[in-house]
Amino acid sequence: MNIHELVAELRENNDSKIVLVVADGLGGLPLEAGGKTELETARTPHLDTCARDGVCGLSLPVLPGITPGSGPGHLALFGYDPLEHKIGRGILEALGIGFQIDPKKDVAVRGNFVTLENGLIKDRRAGRPTTDRCKAMVAKMRQVKIPGVEAFVEPVKEHRFVVVFRGEGLGDKVNDTDPQTTGVPPLVAEGGDEPSRKTARIANEFVAQVGKILKDDAPTNGATLRGFARYPKIGTMQEVYGLKAAAIAVYPMYRGLAKLVGMDILDAGDTLQTQVARLQEAWGRYDFFFLHYKYTDSTGEDGTFGKKVEMIEKLDAAIPAMLSLKPDVFIVTGDHSTPSKLKSHSWHPVPTLLKADTARTDGVTEFGESSCLRGGLGQFEAKYLMLLAMAHAKRFGKYGA
């Protein structure tokens, strides 16, 4: 029996409320051996009180040593096994720019501008053009016309763009056309089954037309395509957990991931204050709230230890307003670690706290990596967090008599 079958057997409805605050990339590292992490350095009186009253632990986003992207990191926190439910690259890229995917008709693809010389790839990233140039090239590419299908092209950043093919019966078993090397021509797209052969023909036609349109635009005079993907079939949080769920996220990627599991996407504004105001306003209408806080990750990615500390302190200051709503279960965690020391996502376990009347005291009085190590939740796989949330929300019956 897998987790979701078990949940289906046990779940019960009540009017409890669960708040999941995801501080993106929350976990960190000390800059020097024996030092403190960003979270341990930050003054976080409100999070510390939650840690004291609740139960803490360290979440393993996927498995020990595995660094997740935002997709698997969030799916796990939403209670979906990230090794079982995979989101294709093209779809993630489209979610990241807030593209409204049609789950039934769309195949989303990542595109790279490349530099071609005599039909051979000279630069796989077209000399890393500016994002403005990327936008200008994308505007030109919108001239592409393919009978029987719509092709939406959207800029991402520098040499990267997204193309979404919308039509009937399109498959996504299509190879990348990026040969991962230079001095050779782009690969031809081929399909692994009949629907995917249709997509492949469309993709090859798209690349051919782009080649003509951009022929005088060197170094951005060609394109390769990667990560062909349809929208994944995932049970909604309502279907799986019986929860009416809402997302309050400023950035498109996280709204997209929430939508993937059927959450309603609420207008989050663009600050933590507008997010909290939305939480208060929508309080009566949902069972579960996902509130996403980006800046713990972006400051980590920038490698700015002090800024990350500051962003954690800002989050801490917003905690009392969330708690004033008296959630039955209040969780603060991250989708992965982003230590400023590494300037990137990492595999390190993520500090997690769960506050509920049914939490067992564990002696932890500060919210930090070292203290969470001694917490009552131990080190646990992130995919189990929703089981704990459901249990503390008293939304589970007994397994077996």
Added chain:
Amino acid sequence: MNIHELVAELRENNDSKIVLVVADGLGGLPLEAGGKTELETARTPHLDTCARDGVCGLSLPVLPGITPGSGPGHLALFGYDPLEHKIGRGILEALGIGFQIDPKKDVAVRGNFVTLENGLIKDRRAGRPTTDRCKAMVAKMRQVKIPGVEAFVEPVKEHRFVVVFRGEGLGDKVNDTDPQTTGVPPLVAEGGDEPSRKTARIANEFVAQVGKILKDDAPTNGATLRGFARYPKIGTMQEVYGLKAAAIAVYPMYRGLAKLVGMDILDAGDTLQTQVARLQEAWGRYDFFFLHYKYTDSTGEDGTFGKKVEMIEKLDAAIPAMLSLKPDVFIVTGDHSTPSKLKSHSWHPVPTLLKADTARTDGVTEFGESSCLRGGLGQFEAKYLMLLAMAHAKRFGKYGA
């Protein structure tokens, strides 16, 4: 390779002895945040000495957040994956009243008395009759005669009874006849395969005859049937672990669960003292002893914190007599938590100690939830406890060369 395949490959015989003491519902919660649990409040000098000399940890009966019933809780401790081996409701109910199931012929079913009015269910629990009335109605129901099959009817409590159909070729893929609502007639039993269709016909005949027999006995003038179940096929502890195992349990449910995995059921008397006397008397005849102590659970279910503390202290007082037998491996744990604060089973991890010459010191000097959190066994799934027991009993060879 699953656990049992691994065990089959590694197990070796010797004359070591393992004692598994299950204090039912042992784990608890403090009444107030930061307080002590029942186990932490109790004075337990003998258990504390075991904790100091042995190794401690916290057992997760099924998975994080999952509250088990007695069935899955015990199966896990006996070394059977509780998500893989399921025990049907009817069988559990029959085990709970000590009914002697014939594994080859019986289908066991839970029954409810209901109140019928013009053929429609008016009350799904027949106004919760007294257990005496339940017994009187059951006595009348024993008049039911069905050709080719024996029907054993036994009272449970209030509106609940058990019926066991004994015959050749009976299946258990039969729907519940309880429609889970009122104002409608009971459902007709239907079978999902040929053997189950035979059972369904018998069940419908049973209900029809009961309707006639009880027609003047409103509010207990009808019956619904639920949880049709055959005895599950489970390898015995002898087959799986190579252990000659005995159960010393006062209550029928736990004797039934032990029998399910092939343990010999010893006469336990009705106190902890008679249980320990039986352990001493039978010491030479078995490799493995399961001693079940009920009162840590029943006092938790009653919500009487002080009584649960007292029952833990009584168990502690019996420890020296068990240790005087010098078991090679001595384990004290629970099948789940039953915090008096919640008056019910819960999902919280269960304090566990293992004493053996090969235990690695972990600095734990008291047996309690917080201290076990820092124990050498960490937090572990209960289904792995038997692997540890076997290892410390030196009953496992090396895996691989």
